[in-house]
Amino acid sequence: PLLSRLGVLDGVLAGGHRRSAGVRSAWGEPVLRDRDYISCAEGEGFHLSRASFDAMLLDAAEAAGARVIRGAHPPLVRRGPSGWAARIGGDELTFSVVVDATGRTASFARAQGARRRAFDRLVGVAAFLAPRDAVALDDALWIEAVEGGWLYSAPLAGDRLVVTLFADADALAACGPAALAGALLAQSTHTAARIAPFSTAREWHVRPACSEVSDPIAGPGWLAVGDAATARDPLSSSGIAHALEDAIDAAAAIEAHLGGDAQSLSRYAAARRRAFDDYLSTRTRYYRLEQRFPGSPFWRSRWWSSPEEAPVSLDPRARLRLAPRGLQRARSASPELP
Ligand SMILES: Cc1cc2nc3c(=O)[nH]c(=O)nc-3n(C[C@H](O)[C@H](O)[C@H](O)COP(=O)(O)OP(=O)(O)OC[C@H]3O[C@@H](n4cnc5c(N)ncnc54)[C@H](O)[C@@H]3O)c2cc1C
Numbered sequence: 183p184l185l186s187r188l189g190v191l192d193g194v195l196a197g198g199h200r201r202s203a204g205v206r207s208a209w210g211e212p213v214l215r216d217r218d219y220i221s222c223a224e225g226e227g228f229h230l231s232r233a234s235f236d237a238m239l240l241d242a243a244e245a246a247g248a249r250v251i252r253g254a255h256p257p258l259v260r261r262g263p264s265g266w267a268a269r270i271g272g273d274e275l276t277f278s279v280v281v282d283a284t285g286r287t288a289s290f291a292r293a294q295g296a297r298r299r300a301f302d303r304l305v306g307v308a309a310f311l312a313p314r315d316a317v318a319l320d321d322a323l324w325i326e327a328v329e330g331g332w333l334y335s336a337p338l339a340g341d342r343l344v345v346t347l348f349a350d351a352d353a354l355a356a357c358g359p360a361a362l363a364g365a366l367l368a369q370s371t372h373t374a375a376r377i378a379p380f381s382t383a384r385e386w387h388v389r390p391a392c393s394e395v396s397d398p399i400a401g402p403g404w405l406a407v408g409d410a411a412t413a414r415d416p417l418s419s420s421g422i423a424h425a426l427e428d429a430i431d432a433a434a435a436i437e438a439h440l441g442g443d444a445q446s447l448s449r450y451a452a453a454r455r456r457a458f459d460d461y462l463s464t465r466t467r468y469y470r471l472e473q474r475f476p477g478s479p480f481w482r483s484r485w486w487s488s489p490e491e492a493p494v495s496l497d498p499r500a501r502l503r504l505a506p507r508g509l510q511r512a513r514s515a516s517p518e519l520p
Pocket residue numbers: 255256257283284285286287289306307308346389390391407408409410413414416419420421422423425
């Protein structure tokens with residue numbers, strides 16, 4: 183429904199994106215089972231090739247009348263006599279409202295004094311794997327919880343597989359991406375079996391994946407959408423859908439603002455913040471479903487919505503267990519360690 187509402191469903195269907203057969207997860211139990219998405223997604227899902235999806239959206243915006251300036255450097259936007267001004271692609275342009283859609287960098291919001299509040303230290307470590315031989319690839323997204331975090335794997339076009347390990351930034355800092363990936367894969371059953379027919383990862387990409395919010399989400403003459411407003415745990419599989427929903431709501435808020443409604447941008451921001459607070463509660467409920475690793479700092483720290491709610495521990499062994507089990511083995515086996 184979201185893609186139809188934006189008028190881009192045909193573009194997605196024609197884009198060669200792989201359809202998703204849903205989610206299978208080993209979460210709270212060792213068995214891999216079919217599940218719903220954390221945030222019940224409407225309609226079928228796709229494993230998107232992000233570059234072509236973004237290019238298709240940009241073309242659709244242009245076809246709908248937006249002026250698109252490609253290849254310009256990130257502009258320095260400054261306050262103008264009536265709104266905002268910036269030099270983009272050689273032209274001096276003025277705007278009534280600026281939308282920050284810069285993702286987690288939230289660079290425009292930060293420049294206006296917004297702060298980012300993070301609720302955890304989750305990082306994703308990802309690799310794209312090519313099949314060694316012909317493989318019959320399950321079209322579902324797989325999620326597997328292990329003691330040191332969780333893993334997800336999803337098929338991509340060309341029978342490639344993306345595998346991503348999620349852990350805390352402390353564990354990553356302790357050993358580096360390749361050793362962390364080796365450790366979590368050593369703790370896994372299903373993901374390790376799934377990647378076996380694929381080539382070994384040549385490069386691991388690190389991405390911040392924490393739940394975080396900009397404060398404020400909007401100000402005089404500006405608002406943030408997508409990850410620049412609220413960034414969610416990839417467990418929710420909902421970041422892209424939320425970014426698109428934000429954009430739809432932001433467009434309505436801007437239209438009202440330009441029509442003289444002085445409160446529309448702050449109402450938009452308050453609605454985003456409420457939705458994010460609801461999401462935090464849902465996230466906590468999902469992490470609490472996994473109770474197999476009571477000694478793991480990764481899991482214990484996620485059983486509360488915010489660090490302030492968590493009981494304080496004075497046990498120094500809690501810090502010593504930050505590095506996941508299996509780390510030593512992976513560290514000595516990995517040729518990619520610095
Ligand atoms: C490991 C991982 C796995 C994920 N898996 C999923 C998933 O399965 N499903 C899902 O829905 N979501 C997933 N997400 C979340 C999803 O990627 C984000 O929620 C989504 O990309 C947010 O879109 P966005 O447009 O707000 O930000 P982004 O996709 O980050 O786009 C921001 C854009 O702004 C550009 N930019 C940055 N700074 C500037 C500047 N100063 N000037 C101009 N441009 C700038 C960037 O280059 C980028 O193109 C995942 C995230 C991670 C980290």
